Amino acid sequence: MLSYLMNGESDYVKVALANEIPPRSMKHVDIGGKEIVVVNIDGQFYAIDERCGHMNAPLSMGQIRVNTEKKIISCPLHHATFDIITGQKLSEPIMSGMDMSSLPKNVQDYFKKAGEILSYVKTNNMQTYQVINDNNEIKVKIPA
Numbered sequence: 001m002l003s004y005l006m007n008g009e010s011d012y013v014k015v016a017l018a019n020e021i022p023p024r025s026m027k028h029v030d031i032g033g034k035e036i037v038v039v040n041i042d043g044q045f046y047a048i049d050e051r052c053g054h055m056n057a058p059l060s061m062g063q064i065r066v067n068t069e070k071k072i073i074s075c076p077l078h079h080a081t082f083d084i085i086t087g088q089k090l091s092e093p094i095m096s097g098m099d100m101s102s103l104p105k106n107v108q109d110y111f112k113k114a115g116e117i118l119s120y121v122k123t124n125n126m127q128t129y130q131v132i133n134d135n136n137e138i139k140v141k142i143p144a
């Protein structure tokens with residue numbers, strides 16, 4: 001059950017205990033119908049919209065990558081990537097590259113046309129949220 005902590009002009013919502021989200025893992029949470037994914041990167045917690053800015057796939061089913069410059073989440077559906085801290089889109093979806101040579105011609109044509117149409121779908125940046133670890137309770141700040 002979610003609990004709300006009033007803090008001036010914004011609310012922090014308890015979404016999990018820290019040990020429920022091990023390092024390099026994610027948890028999908030629903031705060032009043034708003035879907036958010038909470039990410040633990042080596043003990044530091046982050047929160048970003050759950051639904052991909054491309055076509056709504058659940059990012060909590062994607063992957064986390066960390067390099068010296070960025071903390072990255074990738075979408076499980078078409079592999080667009082986003083900066084976990086800023087929410088900025090880092091790379092576009094991958095709409096092709098599948099070997100379809102073994103498929104019937106009409107199926108190949110279908111996927112070719114679908115890929116062409118999907119290439120026009122805009123991928124938006126994601127919203128991120130402030131997170132605090134309050135005595136092992138992970139709380140996400142929801143904008144007023």
Ligand code: FES
Pocket residue numbers: 052053054055056057075076077078079080093094
């Ligand atoms: S739905 Fe995420 S990249 Fe397409």
